[in-house]
Amino acid sequence: MNEFKKDLIRLKKITKGRIHSFKLLGGEPLLHPQISDFFYLIRKLYPNCWIILVTNGILLNSMKDEFWQSMHDNSVVLRHSLYPVDIDIDKYFEKAKKYAIKMIYSTPEELKKTLVESFVKFHIDLDGKVNPLQSYRACTGKVWSSALEDGRLYQCSFTAYVKYFNKKFGTSLIPSKDDYIDIYKAKNLRELLDFYEKPIPFCRYCGGIYGCEKWESSEKHDITEWTNNIKSV
Numbered sequence: 001m002n003e004f005k006k007d008l009i010r011l012k013k014i015t016k017g018r019i020h021s022f023k024l025l026g027g028e029p030l031l032h033p034q035i036s037d038f039f040y041l042i043r044k045l046y047p048n049c050w051i052i053l054v055t056n057g058i059l060l061n062s063m064k065d066e067f068w069q070s071m072h073d074n075s076v077v078l079r080h081s082l083y084p085v086d087i088d089i090d091k092y093f094e095k096a097k098k099y100a101i102k103m104i105y106s107t108p109e110e111l112k113k114t115l116v117e118s119f120v121k122f123h124i125d126l127d128g129k130v131n132p133l134q135s136y137r138a139c140t141g142k143v144w145s146s147a148l149e150d151g152r153l154y155q156c157s158f159t160a161y162v163k164y165f166n167k168k169f170g171t172s173l174i175p176s177k178d179d180y181i182d183i184y185k186a187k188n189l190r191e192l193l194d195f196y197e198k199p200i201p202f203c204r205y206c207g208g209i210y211g212c213e214k215w216e217s218s219e220k221h222d223i224t225e226w227t228n229n230i231k232s233v
């Protein structure tokens with residue numbers, strides 16, 4: 001929490017507070033025990049920005065009152081990404097209504113129309129032989145999944161969290177200092193924007209879309225779900 005606070009203060013300084021929105025997303029943000037505190041912290045430092053909580057919704061019905069109170073107090077917008085899992089939607093909508101929570105989908109019926117029944121599969125090229133510019137131009141990830149961690153701003157969550165992929169599968173895809181921007185070295189917003197406007201070396205691992213499959217829980221939990229050149233591992 002302290003690191004995050006420090007980073008938010010630094011970001012505010014170099015951007016002069018010109019940040020439109022913060023999205024708290026996963027993994028799954030509701031798993032974080034201090035999720036309610038993050039809302040207060042962001043709102044205190046950025047009184048006018050949008051704060052959007054993006055969740056798979058699985059834990060919404062088990063969240064305590066202090067969570068809903070914090071959502072309300074900090075005008076956090078709830079965005080439920082609805083997958084085919086068993087969730088009592090009506091139940092948490094009642095709670096959200098009681099606390100006057102802002103919702104991207106304002107009724108259960110509206111939300112149900114957004115059900116994600118298939119998902120697009122991305123291929124990670126373990127050899128890193130893809131043309132970075134080509135990957136960058138085709139990339140949609142950088143638009144919505146920019147990530148901030150320990151003073152480093154990443155264009156995409158893939159680069160920020162590939163360490164977990166490495167840990168799970170024994171790979172060694174390591175971002176270099178050119179794959180993120182250090183917010184303690186960047187002097188202003190222009191420098192951050194310049195960083196976002198060009199491919200990073202890590203884009204060479206992004207092999208693009210290679211299929212669309214029915215959404216379901218993984219049975220295999222193995223690397224073939226992420227890449228099609230497993231011989232390199």
Ligand code: SF4
Binds near residue numbers: 158
């Ligand atoms: S590494 Fe590059 S191409 Fe891949 S998701 Fe990140 S920004 Fe997009």
